Amino acid sequence: MSSKETVFFTGGAGFIGLHVVPMLLEKDYKVRIFDNMFRGDREAVAALGDDVELIDQDVRYGGSVHAAMKGCSKVIHAAAVSINKSQADPHESMDINMIGNHNVFAAAAEHGVDRLVYCSSASVYGDPERLPMHEDDKLLPITPYCIAKRAGEDLLAYYQRRANLSWVALRFFNVYGPGQKTTAYYTSVINHFVNRIKNGEPPVIDGKGEQSMDFIHVHDIARSVVLALESEQANVPVNVGTGIDTSIADLARILIDAVGADVEPQFNPRDVLVGRRAADTTRAKEVLGFEPTIDVRTGMTELIRGQ
Structure with a gap:
């Protein structure tokens, strides 16, 4: 049996995931990618090596999520339908983004994982009333995508109260x-x-x-995800921007x-x-030790x- 910790990573075969996974491997984690491969890159995942496993499944199916998460100590949830697609097809967006969120968070709570990192979005603010945008500012999400991202943060707080789930929601900027x-x-x-x-x-x-x-570079985004996975502080949303x-x-x-x-x-x-x-980056520095x-x-x- 390997003593390496395994990170469960939904949407890990996508743009951001493929920048995060190599950093996780450098830190001696194993990675179990859970991705329906609609936008994933199968060849890029195959090239990552033996410590990366790909489960070709969909977050809409709670039983699949729960079974696949077994044995994982940490979770990164990045699987989502994009903003543009969420407006073109709100039904699919709600299905994947809202139901998918809940399936992943509920499974993480039941499995008692050490930390869940949620890829949220600066779009939860809507049109900001002031700059820079601070995590405690009013949230006015506009599209089904943004609404589901905000609801995801609320769901995390629910599972924190109910099951002591430890989480960080990263509000990615552009x-x-x-x-x-x-x-x-x-x-x-x-x-x-x-x-x-x-x-x-x-x-x-x-x-x-x-x-x-x-505009925040994907290399810095990936760094923020790894820092959030291991940060001592948790249970807060954190802006990730410059x-x-x-x-x-x-x-x-x-x-x-x-x-x-x-x-x-x-x-x-x-x-x-x-x-x-423009992000207020104070909390990212204080909670994660992150600077772009x-x-x-x-x-x-x-x-x-x-x-």
């Missing part, structure tokens, strides 16, 4: 990096800009480009510099709802030049 899917709104913006810039065409920005996001809001206009200029093109952004004058995002290591200019430049 994640980017190698291996990202092009379907998320902001990654499609990045790809659209880069394609135009590489063709010698200017990126076209609606309004003045004042809309902003807090604390810096990068406007769409600034992003376009970073990408132009990364490609090395001689173009200027074009602005399409129209009324745009200016949304802004990759700034947006460095991360985006490496991403573009590595393509």
Whole structure:
């Protein structure tokens, strides 16, 4: 029998998971990935080695989750349907995100795991009333995805009270990096800009480009997950961002510099709802000992030049 601890990782074959798993292996964990492989990368999982097991199943089936979690001491729950898809098909979104959350949390409570790390989202805030966004701010989730993420945090608190489940909910801001899917709104913006810039065409920005996001590199996201798995403090939501809001206009200029093109952004004058995002990172530092290591200019430049 191996003395290594096993981490149960839902959605572990996806974009973020494939950055987290190697870090877990470095820390001498075994990993049991539980993923329906709808967006998972089977070849990448196979290349991770003998200490990684893949269970091709769906979090909607509570019996499967419960059986597969047996023998695991820690849980990372990342399986979810994306924001865009949740609006296109709210029924499927509720099924996977809400029922899936409950199946994983209930199983973790019953198995008495040491720690559950939940991949939540900064989208639970909705349109923030102030910047930077703090964990104790009002939550106004807008889409079925965001609503399920918020409900997941409430469910964790329930199982903490009922079964002493130890948890950390990580509210990820705008994640980017190698291996990202092009379907998320902001990654499609990045790809659209880069394609135009590489063709010698200017990126076209609606309004003045004042809309902003807090772009956090997937390497730092992965670090935060491992830190949350082992942190002494628990039972709180934690923002994972850089604390810096990068406007769409600034992003376009970073990408132009990364490609090395001689173009200027074009602005399409129209009324745009200016949304802004920036994380208050105080709690991440206090609870997890986490600070981001990759700034947006460095991360985006490496991403573009590595393509």
